[in-house]
Amino acid sequence: MSKAHSGICGLHQSGPKLHFQIKRMGYYWPTMTISPKSSCGHEYILAATDYFSKWAEAVTLKEKVGEALWAYRTTYRTVTQATSYSLVYGVKAVLPLESQIPSLWIAIQEGLTIEDNVRIWLEELEALDEKRLKAQQQLECYQARMMKKFNKKVRPQSFQVGDLVLAIRRPIITIQRMGNKFMSKWDGLYVVKKVYTNDAYKLVDKDRLRISLRNRKFLKRYYP
Known part of the structure; x- marks a missing residue:
């Protein structure tokens, strides 16, 4: 990689050109386009969209904030009446502490056979579409309430002939x-x-x- 940055190879144009030069020298790995860090040492980007302004905001991070992502994915959302994790996988997330001090739900899972686990897993997958549809309906109702509250302050204007x-x-x-x-x-x-x-x-x-x-x-x- 250092050779691809020096000498006559130094005049590369952005990432795609450097990616091509490194592959031409015989090096390849699946994540070679996203693994290298930036010049400031940043490797990750935390992106979010403001709900009202619809503007996307991005912040560069040097290391992945696993705790923040875990908290976001396992937090109960009032808008959807569910967690992001459960809407993706169909089950609730297991806390790391539950592997050391088994909760009632973990104890019940450990007492099941492989066939029972497979059956429960398939039932949860079948109910996942219905759960997502319910979350979508909850989101639409929440947006309707927000719009109704916002429209109370809006004064619709109309014009007459001659205005x-x-x-x-x-x-x-x-x-x-x-x-x-x-x-x-x-x-x-x-x-x-x-x-x-x-x-x-x-x-x-x-x-x-x-x-x-x-x-x-x-x-x-x-x-x-």
Whole structure:
């Protein structure tokens, strides 16, 4: 690997090129693309998504935090009414302490024969789909309650013929650049000419030259 980093081989381009060069020299292992650490010594990434903003956050870690992962996977979730471990494997997780001081559940398992263990395991696998479906229903009910609580604070706005409004500039794709970064995302001034069903409005500009159709969610009231 040191030879692949030095001399004429030093001008590699990122990971895929280095991966190709090392394999060409006769070295290979299954996890060679993910095993090497970064220049800062980080090997793992802890990723999470904020529930409200939907933004993904990632933190680099030098070593795996097994205790944190174990706590997350075995913690009872109010949203799904279950643990993440049980939704994946169909059974509850066995704590390391239970292997030293057997609990009632472990004692019952040890007293079963191989055939009984296989039968119970198959029954748990058959019930896993139903358990996941129930967790999905619990999640949807929780999201509905959150949405209902949030919508109580939302004041739906509507416009009448003759109202002055501003409209979001087209294209509505926010990742596409439209001028410089200080340009306003609102375009106008427009006048509501006609109101349609399904929150659609026909707009004309102040000179009565441009006519366009816009949905209510892309409009806001203009206050002179």
